[in-house]
Structures are given as structure tokens and as C-alpha cells.
Amino acid sequence: MILTLDPEHPQPYQINRVAQCLRDGGIIAYPTDTTYGIGCSIFNKKGIERIYRMKSRERNKPFSFICSTISEVTKFARVSNVAFKHLKRYLPGPYTFIMEATREVPDLLLTRQKTVGIRIPDNRICMDLVFSLGNPIITTSANLSGEEPVGDPYLIDSIFGNQLDFVIDGAILMTDVSSVVSLVDDTPVVLRAGLGDVSWCA
Numbered sequence: 042m043i044l045t046l047d048p049e050h051p052q053p054y055q056i057n058r059v060a061q062c063l064r065d066g067g068i069i070a071y072p073t074d075t076t077y078g079i080g081c082s083i084f085n086k087k088g089i090e091r092i093y094r095m096k097s098r099e100r101n102k103p104f105s106f107i108c109s110t111i112s113e114v115t116k117f118a119r120v121s122n123v124a125f126k127h128l129k130r131y132l133p134g135p136y137t138f139i140m141e142a143t144r145e146v147p148d149l150l151l152t153r154q155k156t157v158g159i160r161i162p163d164n165r166i167c168m169d170l171v172f173s174l175g176n177p178i179i180t181t182s183a184n185l186s187g188e189e190p191v192g193d194p195y196l197i198d199s200i201f202g203n204q205l206d207f208v209i210d211g212a213i214l215m216t217d218v219s220s221v222v223s224l225v226d227d228t229p230v231v232l233r234a235g236l237g238d239v240s241w242c243a
Contacts, residue, residue: 044196048072050167057184062171062206068092069182070197071170072211073107073162075135075219075236076190077197077204080107080179089179091148095204098186103150104179105137105158111173114159115146117177123227133163135236150179156225168209182218190216192208 046055059069068081068088079089083106093100108114111128118140120128126137142157150157160180171178180192183197192199192214220237225231229242
């Protein structure tokens with residue numbers, strides 16, 4: 042189902058409606074500050090498995106997830122003073138930061154190195170959803186693995202159809218990806234150069 046929301050002032054009733062869907066085990070497509078993502082609650086194990094199947098994604102590639110605040114990030118990642126300064130400066134923004142995970146992170150989202158990728162996108166719809174839900178949501182580009190990201194919600198709906206409970210129409214978006222930066226050991230290392238400026242990294 043396609044649900045159109047105002048990108049600047051998303052309707053609270055509809056935000057709460059989608060958040061309840063996520064609590065009930067739903068999977069959605071939603072806008073970020075780069076392109077559209079597909080996600081579910083990070084505590085929805087069956088939903089995470091479904092997203093792996095939908096995208097034909099390799100199981101050795103854990104998903105990143107979206108937090109609503111830096112305070113929430115500290116619940117799921119070990120944030121040093123140095124890392125905190127980087128998060129404070131660059132978030133919200135088009136970055137995925139890799140950090141050491143805490144015990145709060147579900148096993149399905151852990152790398153072999155026990156790290157996690159965390160985002161706080163600069164997108165009102167996305168942030169309102171996570172805040173209303175009360176916990177992070179999975180973030181992975183709305184495409185089949187190996188194909189280009191999709192920025193058109195109606196095209197996403199045609200690709201995934203009834204596999205998604207909601208496709209949130211937050212306007213046509215670009216098809217860029219976030220920059221991925223590791224903050225492990227307090228030395229910023231670029232793992233993927235995307236929309237976010239990475240000239241400040243080592």
C-alpha cells in the first residue's frame with residue numbers, strides 16, 4: 042500500500058499508523074536523506090529474515106539500522122568521546138557510522154567483528170517514524186541486491202508489491218547512498234564514499 046506523507050510536515054496520525062504496523066511485525070519502504078530504504082523493527086527477527094529473502098541478499102552482510110538520536114545510538118554502540126564528537130558534528134546526515142556493538146544489538150545485525158552500522162538520516166518522515174516506534178529500524182536500500190537504488194516509491198511498489206505493508210511516498214528521491222565511515226579505534230576510516238563528504242577522514 043502506498044501512503045503519501047508530507048516530507049516537511051508528516052501527518053502524525055499516519056506516522057503513528059505506520060509505527061504500529063512496525064510494532065506488529067510489518068515491513069515498509071521509507072524515504073531517507075539519500076534514497077529509499079526498506080526496513081522493519083530491529084527486534085523483528087522474522088521481518089529481518091523476510092527482507093534478506095526479498096532482496097536476495099547474502100546472509101553474511103548484516104543490515105545497518107536507524108536511530109532517532111545520538112543518545113539512542115549509545116544504547117546500541119560503544120561511543121567513545123572521540124566518536125561522540127564526530128556523531129555530534131555530522132548527524133543527522135548521509136553517513137553510516139561503524140562502531141563496536143553493545144549487547145543490546147540482535148545477533149542478526151552483528152558482523153563477525155561484533156560491530157554495527159548506524160544512521161541518523163536528515164529526513165523528517167524517517168526520524169518521526171523511528172521516534173514514534175520507540176526503537177531503531179533496519180535500513181537497506183530499496184532494491185534487489187546488486188541492482189541500482191530506487192528513488193521512486195511507485196517503482197518500489199511495483200518491484201516488491203505485497204511483500205511490503207507500506208510504501209511511504211515522500212516524493213521522488215535521488216539514488217545516492219550514504220558514506221560509510223568506521224569509527225572503530227577512534228580513527229575515521231572511509232569504507233564507502235557516498236553522498237556525505239569524507240574529506241575529514243583519515
